Each structure stands twice: as structure tokens, then as C-alpha cells.
Amino acid sequence: MLFTTDKQTLDDLNIFGKHGGDSVYNIFNRTVTRGGAQLLEEMFRYPLSDEQAINRRSGIIQYFAGAGTSFPFRSMLFDAVEPYLGNTDERTKLSPDEHGIGRKLSHLIGKDVQTAVIYKGVEAIVELLKGMQDFLLATGDGIYSEEKTAITGLLEELPAMGGGRLTHDVVAAYDVLFRFRHRDVVQRLLRHIYQLDVYLSVGKVAAERKFVFPLALRPDKPVVILEGVYHPHVPNAVGNTLRITPDSNVIFLTGANMAGKSTFMKSLGIALFLAHMGFPVPATRMEFSVLDGIYTTINLPDNLGMGASHFYAEVLRVKKMAHELSQSRRFFIVFDELFRGTNVKDAYEATVAITSAFAQKRNSLFVISTHIIEAGDVLKENWENIGFKYLPTRMNGNTPVYTYTLQTGITADRHGMIIINNEGILDILKQGNKSNVQ
Amino acid sequence: MSFIADKQTLEDLNLLGKYRPHSIFGIFHQVKTHGGGRLLETMFNSPLTDAEAINKRAGVFQYFQRLRLKFPFSADTIGKVENYVSMGAGSNALATMAVVIQKKLLSAFVRDEQYHLLYEGFLATVEALRRLADFLRQLEGPMDHPYQERIQDLKGFFADRRLTEMLREDKMSLLKVAKYDHLLKHTFRAEMEVILEVIYELDLYISVADVARARGLCYAAAYPKDHNIFRAAELRHPGLDNAVGNPMSLYRESNVVFLTGANMAGKSTFMKSFGIAVYLAHMGFPVAAREMEFSVRDGLYSSINVPDNLNLGYSHFYAEVLRVKTVAEEVSRGRRLIVIFDELFKGTNVKDAYDATLAVTQAFSEYRNCSFIISTHIIEVGEVLRGRAENVQFAYLPTVMEGHLPRYTYRLTAGITNDRHGMMIIENERIVEIILQ
Numbered sequence: 045m046l047f048t049t050d051k052q053t054l055d056d057l058n059i060f061g062k063h064g065g066d067s068v069y070n071i072f073n074r075t076v077t078r079g080g081a082q083l084l085e086e087m088f089r090y091p092l093s094d095e096q097a098i099n100r101r102s103g104i105i106q107y108f109a110g111a112g113t114s115f116p117f118r119s120m121l122f123d124a125v126e127p128y129l130g131n132t133d134e135r136t137k138l139s140p141d142e143h144g145i146g147r148k149l150s151h152l153i154g155k156d157v158q159t160a161v162i163y164k165g166v167e168a169i170v171e172l173l174k175g176m177q178d179f180l181l182a183t184g185d186g187i188y189s190e191e192k193t194a195i196t197g198l199l200e201e202l203p204a205m206g207g208g209r210l211t212h213d214v215v216a217a218y219d220v221l222f223r224f225r226h227r228d229v230v231q232r233l234l235r236h237i238y239q240l241d242v243y244l245s246v247g248k249v250a251a252e253r254k255f256v257f258p259l260a261l262r263p264d265k266p267v268v269i270l271e272g273v274y275h276p277h278v279p280n281a282v283g284n285t286l287r288i289t290p291d292s293n294v295i296f297l298t299g300a301n302m303a304g305k306s307t308f309m310k311s312l313g314i315a316l317f318l319a320h321m322g323f324p325v326p327a328t329r330m331e332f333s334v335l336d337g338i339y340t341t342i343n344l345p346d347n348l349g350m351g352a353s354h355f356y357a358e359v360l361r362v363k364k365m366a367h368e369l370s371q372s373r374r375f376f377i378v379f380d381e382l383f384r385g386t387n388v389k390d391a392y393e394a395t396v397a398i399t400s401a402f403a404q405k406r407n408s409l410f411v412i413s414t415h416i417i418e419a420g421d422v423l424k425e426n427w428e429n430i431g432f433k434y435l436p437t438r439m440n441g442n443t444p445v446y447t448y449t450l451q452t453g454i455t456a457d458r459h460g461m462i463i464i465n466n467e468g469i470l471d472i473l474k475q476g477n478k479s480n481v482q
Numbered sequence: 483m484s485f486i487a488d489k490q491t492l493e494d495l496n497l498l499g500k501y502r503p504h505s506i507f508g509i510f511h512q513v514k515t516h517g518g519g520r521l522l523e524t525m526f527n528s529p530l531t532d533a534e535a536i537n538k539r540a541g542v543f544q545y546f547q548r549l550r551l552k553f554p555f556s557a558d559t560i561g562k563v564e565n566y567v568s569m570g571a572g573s574n575a576l577a578t579m580a581v582v583i584q585k586k587l588l589s590a591f592v593r594d595e596q597y598h599l600l601y602e603g604f605l606a607t608v609e610a611l612r613r614l615a616d617f618l619r620q621l622e623g624p625m626d627h628p629y630q631e632r633i634q635d636l637k638g639f640f641a642d643r644r645l646t647e648m649l650r651e652d653k654m655s656l657l658k659v660a661k662y663d664h665l666l667k668h669t670f671r672a673e674m675e676v677i678l679e680v681i682y683e684l685d686l687y688i689s690v691a692d693v694a695r696a697r698g699l700c701y702a703a704a705y706p707k708d709h710n711i712f713r714a715a716e717l718r719h720p721g722l723d724n725a726v727g728n729p730m731s732l733y734r735e736s737n738v739v740f741l742t743g744a745n746m747a748g749k750s751t752f753m754k755s756f757g758i759a760v761y762l763a764h765m766g767f768p769v770a771a772r773e774m775e776f777s778v779r780d781g782l783y784s785s786i787n788v789p790d791n792l793n794l795g796y797s798h799f800y801a802e803v804l805r806v807k808t809v810a811e812e813v814s815r816g817r818r819l820i821v822i823f824d825e826l827f828k829g830t831n832v833k834d835a836y837d838a839t840l841a842v843t844q845a846f847s848e849y850r851n852c853s854f855i856i857s858t859h860i861i862e863v864g865e866v867l868r869g870r871a872e873n874v875q876f877a878y879l880p881t882v883m884e885g886h887l888p889r890y891t892y893r894l895t896a897g898i899t900n901d902r903h904g905m906m907i908i909e910n911e912r913i914v915e916i917i918l919q
Contacts, residue, residue, distance in 0.1 A: 301799040301830050355745040359907055366916035383904070386745050387859035388832045390904025397908065401917040415831035460827065460834025463803055464841070469810045473845035476814020 048337035080241030101322030109247030128165020255324035272328030292431035299435035486781025518685035539766030566603025699768035743879035
């Protein structure tokens with residue numbers, strides 16, 4: 045089954061981001077080849093939902109990262125291979141029996157562009173094949189052995205690459221093999237190479253940023269154990285520890301403005317998303333049971349142009365979640381400031397009603413943040429599987445200081461008025477020019 | 483000093499932008515010529531701050547709306563005239579003639595396009611001048627009219643013997659083309675530019691008047707700054723069809739409107755309608771109301787869709803605080819402003835939002851030279867304000883329940899409402915049932 049998510053979630057977590065921005069994809073986008081970058085994007089588009097596949101992929105990345113392997117091919121080779129393989133016109137085949145003096149002469153003066161592309165392409169593939177053989181010899185029989193066997197099988201379908209100069213006849217013969225007869229083999233080999241590129245570059249990122257590889261568990265019970273999880277784009281981020289288990293599968297998060305609720309929720313989402321790709325995560329330890337999807341609602345835009353109020357946009361979003369949940373699948377669901385677009389009374393009642401309904405879905409995991417702390421007290425009485433966490437604010441004289449460290453409980457921290465006072469808004473208005481003389 | 487309306491305000495009200503869907507600029511952008519479009523853009527970018535200038539411009543619009551004239555030129559013709567006038571010519575009559583003849587010869591022998599271009603542009607210009615002369619004759623009535631001043635200068639131009647002679651010509655020989663070419667491009671060079679400007683203005687006035695007629699807009703009467711009044715009847719949003727009109731008045735003694743109402747009752751739309759009317763009125767443009775009068779202000783500030791700038795590390799609440807601070811600074815400088823706050827402090831907890839809304843509203847309300855509309859969900863603030871400040875008006879947009887379905891009247895009513903239908907909307911969407919299925 046596919047791992048599901050949606051555009052709202054990808055935007056909230058800034059997985060792809062806008063061009064060249066601080067997206068999660070850009071953290072890992074360090075591949076040597078363009079094919080690798082494409083494959084990486086594919087992996088981001090389609091996270092896995094099978095714990096064996098996840099653990100295998102992360103195992104391979106760890107294996108190479110541990111061995112310190114570097115990518116064994118020159119990146120220039122791929123610039124030659126791609127346009128070469130892209131040309132599938134039979135008429136451009138090199139003909140081997142053009143032995144005339146004319147060809148030699150014209151060759152001497154300069155090859156035409158097309159022939160040059162073919163020569164370069166064939167030479168590059170020959171080098172790739174040789175390099176692949178050497179690489180396989182140097183790689184031990186670890187977790188990569190399955191791929192290794194597959195690659196060896198593919199290599200055997202092609203003639204062994206000897207040493208020596210490539211004469212015109214040989215190039216012409218290889219050209220037919222690579223581009224037409226065994227085209228499929230060559231392309232499958234290339235895909236293995238691109239995969240290798242992704243594994244190696246991701247491993248490098250993990251080592252540089254000290255990311256950790258999560259362990260995927262069977263999906264029987266919903267469990268997420270995260271230690272020291274942080275947001276990869278926040279400098280000097282504070283790590284937090286959180287356990288979401290069947291006994292507390294709903295986390296009710298409170299905290300003052302600017303205490304870091306949204307950032308914490310984003311870092312949770314990012315860690316879970318990466319974990320389902322088999323990728324390393326910004327944390328010190330992570331174990332998780334495989335889920336069917338992840339949905340976050342952090343920056344919900346109100347579609348006022350279409351006449352829907354912010355509140356209604358939230359209602360529709362909750363409804364969408366409700367539909368997904370009713371199919372008894374396992375989700376990780378994040379709601380930041382549920383129902384902030386309405387009056388207090390409604391927001392209170394709605395938060396209690398929706399959170400209570402969520403609490404009865406023991407297969408899924410929920411993180412819900414709110415300003416309405418009163419809802420927490422009611423929920424605490426009625427449900428024992430709701431965990432209460434908050435992000436504290438310490439007052440340092442008149443300035444609030446944020447620790448960004450998760451605590452257990454509900455907080456009544458309120459510093460909105462202090463922020464307003466610190467900005468001096470009321471003083472400005474008090475001392476302003478109220479008569480109409482300018 | 484120019485009228486102040488910052489980027490946030492312009493975006494909240496969706497005022498500018500030719501290509502933005504449903505922008506107010508787009509509603510009025512019915513001009514036929516590029517020059518007219520540029521002129522419209524200039525007017526949108528710089529509203530006026532002088533009551534006399536505003537009334538004068540509104541008067542011109544009204545005058546054209548009454549006359550129901552059609553713009554007598556096609557965009558194509560005007561394009562050719564623009565090209566022709568910008569071609570330029572030598573200062574010497576003989577040299578100009580030589581150039582024209584040379585082009586004619588080139589065209590005859592090597593099929594050069596230049597003469598053709600020149601000839602077409604020339605003919606288009608002559609035709610345009612004829613039409614303009616006819617058109618201006620229509621404007622001459624027994625009475626003075628507001629556009630008279632502008633076209634006064636052109637009278638002498640059209641009375642000029644050389645020009646009347648040219649306009650009477652039936653067939654243009656090569657020599658005549660050369661002669662008049664020099665006349666138009668050199669002798670009357672400055673006049674030709676004025677002519678183009680007048681054409682652009684006519685385009686703008688006629689097209690805006692057409693929009694006003696088609697949409698049933700009215701012209702607001704402007705009063706000097708020290709009056710501090712605003713009064714409108716049947717104020718509505720110009721972009722909505724079948725919009726409900728609402729009255730609105732703000733005086734020195736009642737300069738704050740405290741607006742409440744359920745979700746979707748139309749609070750934001752009403753505030754936007756008000757802001758748009760204020761902005762358009764300061765441009766001298768027609769506004770979406772039955773009638774309206776206002777005193778000229780120094781600027782307009784709105785805070786309807788404040789985006790949270792999480793990338794910069796701002797929470798939504800902090801973004802709002804900074805916005806309020808900006809407005810507070812402007813207000814405290816003694817400027818006469820119109821301020822619109824939609825759901826002040828919605829990004830924080832209730833207690834803070836209550837304290838902050840109360841304190842800020844009260845502090846603002848003391849600035850009697852400014853007018854404020856503040857909407858909120860926290861109705862408790864209203865009860866307290868009622869006792870403390872006598873210059874606050876209370877208004878709400880009601881919701882009528884028809885069985886389980888809320889219906890919105892969009893009619894402004896005096897008072898504070900405690901309508902709440904959030905839970906009902908959630909129940910109508912059957913969310914809890916769906917989850918527990």
C-alpha cells in the first residue's frame with residue numbers, strides 16, 4: 045500500500061519548498077549525477093510503507109556511510125551517456141565497414157558532431173562498466189549483496205570489457221549493443237548507479253549533519269520513539285524527546301506564542317516523513333512503527349478569495365482527516381492551533397469534540413496544539429490515552445525567554461500582553477498627538 | 483503629501499494589479515488605449531489629498547457619465563497616431579519634404595515599407611484629428627462644463643487656418659503629404675502631444691463613467707480635512723454581484739465601530755467594502771454606494787489578512803503585534819487616518835486576546851481625528867467598552883437559523899451579537915460521526 049500525504053503537508057513541512065529555498069529535499073540533494081537527483085526526488089514523492097523495505101534502504105545507506113565509500117565514477121561520464129542514449133535513431137548507427145581512405149581523412153580533419161557524441165558515449169559506457177566491475181570487487185557481501193548479484197547478472201549480459209584502444213570497428217559494435225540490442229540492460233545498470241549515487245550522498249549528509257538512522261517496526265501497534273529530535277533548518281536547535289505509544293497516542297500540546305510549538309510539530313513531521321523514506325533523521329534516536337500516511341495542518345491558508353472563511357477552511361480540513369481515518373488506516377496527524385478562526389466558546393467545544401473523537405482512534409497518532417488550555421482539563425478527565433506536553437516560557441524580568449524543551453503537563457503561560465507592552469504600543473498611543481494640529 | 487496606503491492595505495483590499503483576479507483595478511480597467519491604461523494606473527497609484535481636486539475630478543466623471551458619449555477612436559487608430567507622432571522630423575520644411583520624397587521613391591523602386599508606414603500613420607492622424615474636432619464640438623454646450631478648462635487650449639489649435647485647410651483636404655498628393663507632415667510633426671509638435679494626452683483622458687473618463695453606469699456606482703462628495711466625517715448609504719463591495727448595501731457613518735463623536743458577527747456572516751467583506759470605498763473616493767472615482775460624503779484623510783491602514791512570517795521566525799501573533807505597532811506609530815503622529823482591523827489578535831489565547839483588544843481599542847479610540855473599524859470574536863470586550871467609551875458604535879452582522887442551517891442576511895444591525903454557529907457547522911459536516919464510523 046502507498047504511503048499517503050498531500051500538498052498541504054508537503055508545504056507545511058517544506059519538503060520541496062520553492063525553488064532553491066530551505067527545503068528538506070535540498071538538504072539531501074547532494075548527488076553527483078542528474079539521474080541521482082531525479083531518483084532522490086522520486087523517493088521523496090513516494091515514501092515507503094513497508095518496514096522491511098525501509099530498514100533495507102536505511103541499512104544500505106548506513107553500510108556505505110560506515111565504509112566511507114565515495115562515488116566511483118566521474119560525473120563527466122554521465123554528461124556523455126545521457127545524450128548518447130537519448131538518440132534512438134537507427135540511422136545514426138556507425139557503420140563498421142566504412143574503411144575507405146575518405147573516412148580516415150575526414151576523421152583526421154574532424155569528426156562530425158553526431159559521430160563525436162556516439163564515440164564519447166560509447167567510451168563513457170565502457171568506462172562505467174569497467175568501473176562497476178572494480179567497484180563490485182571492492183564491495184563486501186553485506187546488505188548490498190542482493191543488488192550486487194543483480195548488477196553482476198546485468199554485467200554478464202554484456203561482453204567483457206577488455207583493455208586497449210577502442211578502434212572504429214569496436215566502437216561501432218558496442219554502439220549497436222549499448223544503444224539497441226542491450227539498451228534495457230544498460231539502462232538498468234544506470235539506474236543502479238544512480239541509486240548508488242543517492243545512497244552515498246545521503247550517507248554523506250547523515251555523517252556531516254550527525255543525523256541518525258531510525259529503526260522501522262512492524263505496524264501492529266502505533267509507536268514513535270524520538271530522542272533529541274530537532275528541526276533541520278533551525279540553527280542551534282534544541283532536541284526534544286517524545287514517546288507516542290498506544291497508551292498515549294494523542295499528544296495535547298500547549299505553550300505561549302513563540303514558545304516553539306509550530307517548529308516542534310514541524311520537526312516531528314519531518315522526522316516521520318524522512319523515516320518512512322528510509323532516510324536518516326535529525327534526532328539522536330528514533331524507532332517507529334510503519335504508518336500509512338502523514339497529514340499536517342500547520343499553515344492553513346484561508347481561501348477568502350473563494351468566499352470560505354478561515355474557520356470553514358479548518359472545518360473542511362478536519363473533515364478530510366475524518367474521512368481518511370474512517371478507513372481504519374494508520375496515520376500520523378498534526379494539527380496546529382485547531383479552530384483558531386472562530387470565537388472562544390466554539391473553539392473550545394469543537395476542540396473537545398474533535399480531540400475526543402480522535403482519541404478513540406487507537407491505530408493512529410495525533411499531535412494537537414491549541415491556545416485553549418481549558419479544553420485540556422476536560423480531556424484529561426475523560427481520556428487516559430491523551431498525553432499532555434507543553435513548551436515553557438521563563439520570564440527574565442520583563443522579557444520572555446523560551447527554553448524550547450518539552451515538558452509534561454498543561455501550561456497557562458500567557459505573554460501576549462507582555463509582548464504588546466514590550467513593543468510599547470500603548471505608550472505610543474498614550475503620548476501621541478491627539479489634537480488635529482500637525 | 484500623498485495619500486498613505488501601504489502594501490498590506492493594498493493587498494487586503496485587492497486594489498491594484500492588472501492581472502490579479504477580481505482586483506478593483508481590474509474592474510475599472512476597461513480603457514481602449516495603452517495611454518489610458520497608464521493614466522488609470524497613475525490615478526490608482528496616487529490618490530488625491532485635496533478635497534477640491536477630488537471633487538473636480540469626480541465632476542468630470544459625472545459630466546461624461548451624463549453625456550453618455552462613446553469613445554470615438556479605435557485602439558488601432560490611436561496606436562498608429564502614437565507611432566506617427568513619435569517618428570519625429572527635421573526642423574526644416576525642405577528637408578522634411580526631401581525625406582518624404584526619398585521614402586516614396588524607395589517604396590516605388592525597392593518596395594521599401596517606410597513610406598507606407600508614414601502614409602498610413604499620417605492618414606490615421608488626420609482622421610483622428612477630424613474625429614476629435616467633431617467630438618469636442620459635441621461637448622460645447624450653452625453651459626460651462628468641468629472639462630472645459632482642459633480643452634480651452636485646443637480651441638486655438640483647431641481654429642488655426644493651416645490645420646482647418648488640411649482637415650478639409652480630400653485627396654492627398656505626395657507634395658501635400660510632405661507639407662502637412664512637416665506641419666504636424668514640427669510646427670504643431672507640442673500640440674500633437676497634448677492632443678494625445680486629451681485622447682487618453684477621454685478614454686479614461688468615458689470608460690470609468692461606463693463602468694459607473696453599468697454597476698450603479700455613485701460619486702462621493704469630498705469635504706476638507708478638518709471636518710472628520712464619513713457617511714455612506716448602501717455601501718457594498720464593487721466586485722460582488724447582488725451585494726447587500728449597508729449604511730455607515732463615522733463622525734468625531736462616534737469614530738470607532740466595534741463589529742461582531744459569526745463566522746461567514748460577512749464581517750471581512752463589509753470591512754473591505756468600506757476600505758475600497760474610502761480609497762476610490764480619494765481618487766475621485768465612483769464608489770459602490772447609493773450616496774457618500776467624506777472628509778479627506780491622510781491615509782488608510784487595514785489589517786485583514788496579515789500573513790504569519792514563520793520563515794522570519796514570526797508567529798502569527800507577533801506579526802499582528804508588529805502591524806498594530808506600525809499603525810499606532812502613524813496614528814500618534816497626529817495624522818488623520820482610517821484604520822481597519824479584522825479579528826485583532828486571533829493568533830493568541832483568549833485571555834491575552836481579550837486584554838489586548840480592550841487596551842488597544844480603547845487607546846486608539848481617543849484619536850478623534852481618525853476613524854476605526856475593529857472586528858473581533860471576543861464579544862466580552864464590547865460589553866466593557868460600552869461602559870467606558872461613549873464614542874464607540876456597536877454593530878453586528880446577524881445570522882438567522884433556519885432549522886439547522888445558518889442563513890446570513892449581510893445587513894448591518896446595531897448592537898453586539900453572541901451568534902455562534904461554529905459547532906453547528908461542525909455538526910452539519912458530521913465530522914465526529916465520520917471519525918467514529
